[in-house]
Amino acid sequence: MKSVLSKIFSNFFILIIITAIIKLPLLFTKNIQEDSFITWRVARNLINYGVIGFNGEERISASTTHLYVLITAFFQLVFGEYFIVPLLVFSGILFAVGSLWLAKILFPDDILKRGFFVVLLNMLPPALTASALGMEYGILFFLYNALIYFGVFKGKNWAYLILPILLLWTRIDTVIFLGVFFWADLIIKRKINALFIIGGILGVVSVVSFNYLYFGELVNHTITAKKIAYKNLIQNDSLVHSLYQWAYYGGLIKKYSIYTFLLFIAFFGFLLYCIFRIVKERSLLSFKTKVILIAVVSFALLKITLFSYFKAYFDWYYWLPRVFMFVLILYYVLQFLPVKQKILIPIAFLATFGLYSFQFLQSYTIGYMEERQRMQIAADIKNDKVGMNQSILLEPAGIIPFYTNLYTYDEVGLVDKRINDEMLKDENFWWINSVNRFRPNYILTIAKKPGDSGSFYKIKPEDMVTFNQHYKLEKTYPISKIHENAPKILRWIYKIRPIGKDYFLYKIVK
Structure with missing residues (x-):
């Protein structure tokens, strides 16, 4: 059995197909994030009117992502009105490829653990939502891990120059990720990476210039509109509410309560324990890989904290930070848990399948409602x-x-x-x-x-x-x-x- 799995997991295409099959049932729930349709209409508007907008020839940056608009427009040109399923499958595949690059960093010599890491990570709720609900996060996860793998890990110069530009054209808030991994790269190489800085500057300047020249705005209109519309959305500015919100968006339990907060604190404590064990270990991990793992978790916690503090009330902002926190947990389980592999893998799979089933039911409840109402x-x-x-x-x-x-x-x-x-x-x-x-x-x-x-x-x-x-x-x-x-x-x-x-x-x- 072990040799059969090793052969399967050593084949890049088979492993990606497995992850695609895992996500297919979610498509039948008909749960698609509402804001995806905004981007998709902007893409259709670009095809029909030659204008990036929402209403005919009126220019407006109604979508948060320019790159995803262009990709969606391509899929609509190729597949017409049936573009949604191919686009979602494409997003799921990109997410899987990104997770495979991450697995190659964490498990360079263990094909079996590498394969299980990819399969289990793609089954977790935040991975499913990020890659299968229609938003740009499958593409974003692909680009994040491309920069980590080809840039920070392998030191390819082209990655430092091109990928920051693509990231910033996908979402402007990826500047947080770029900042964290600039420091990670600096710690690993002990010198400032000029190409990384140039790539970041080119990305910011090109996006801001495009917004100003095309739309007459420095940032996407979505940011301005939300700032105006939501300024009085939540009146509670107490510390307790802020902590509840931090736990609400950082975890999987969607309820503002002391129990959600305590559960997230327990998860957070376990996360810190995993980091401690990983840092302390000297034989399994290189210094470079340790820095990358800590940077991944630092980015996740920083984004969750910043966005919850600034009252960003949309769950999809936190999908990828949750994925990155689970990356560390999953790595610890597969590499450090003192349980024999023949027992560990089935237990890990059953636990992950439970979370997978939880997400499937949640998507089904939302998809059923959307189909019969909106x-x-x-x-x-x-x-x-x-x-x-x-x-x-x-x-x-x-x-x-x-x-x-x-x-x-x-x-x-x-x-x-x-x-x-x-x-x-x-x-x-x-x-x-x-x-x-x-x-x-x-x-x-x-x-x-x-x-x-x-x-x-x-x-x-x-x-x-x-x-x-x-x-x-x-x-x-x-x-x-x-x-x-x-x-x-x-x-x-x-x-x-x-x-x-x-x-x-x-x-x-x-």
Whole structure:
């Protein structure tokens, strides 16, 4: 058995195919991160109008990633409307290749452990979400590990020059990763790497220059829009809330509580213990590999801490930091745990499979809901034979605008700056002011109707009269109905963790 596995794991292509097969079941859950559809629509807009934007010929950096927009546009050109599955498979493959490069650093001579590391890492929840839910993180993980392997580990000059540019064109916040690994490279080589600095400078200058010359902005509009829209999102600035948020985004348990915090502290303590054991070990690891492992964990903890401190309330920002923390844990389990390999591997596989099943169920609960709510809303609107000559005001600007192709105003202002202008002019009544100014053909509200007590959609009495004259409630999409009609296992999960909200679709009265 050992010799058979060694032959399988020594074959690069077979190992990557195994990881791709592992992720295929997740595609059937139909769970795709909503913001992926924003990037995908920007890519389609580039194909149809020759403009990087969201609404026809209007230029706006509505997507957080330029490189992924170009890659998605290529897949849409090749596969047409059926591009999603090939793109997700491609993302999963890139993630697997990145994990293989990391495995070659950690297990240079042990093919068996290297193969198990790749397979087990790709089964873990943060790896599954990063590579199979549609965002750019499969590509990002590939580029991260390309720089670690070819640059910091192998010292290839081209890697220091080219990869920082590609990373920064994928996401501007990769400057955190580049900073951490610049120091790691400095510690390993004991001299400043001029090419690394040049690559970073070229990356920052080229992205910022492109944003300024093409969009008239220094940073992606998504950053500006979120800063305006979310400044009053969370009122709690206490230390306790900040610590809860740190644990919420650093771990896998999605609940703000003392128990989540204590569990993450226990995980954090185990992480530090693993680092201590790895640093102390003198025979298994080279100095270079130790520095890389510590740098990987340092990056993960630094990004989680910075982003949670600055109130970045989106789970996908933390997917790859969680992956890198699990890299260290998994390495410790395979290399240091004092258990015979014939017992250790099955136990590690069963534990990982449990986490894999946990993520599959979570994706299923979300995918089932999305298919029967937002996808249904998109289908209902499409029945009216709509297009770019009609408009919608809603949140989020993902699934529904992508499938209806309506001109879109979103409640964060990601895809239309004029919404942010309204927010700056009137913090309380910007929504109804936007309705009155833009007269969208469709309006979609979440949780409550406009004007209801406690509603996000604040309206003055005189505006409420006007709103009722111009808009009628077309259809309600209650989340409770979806929960009630779900398969038994999903009904049980929805009771433990209710997800989703009611939606109310309004249509203009002609």
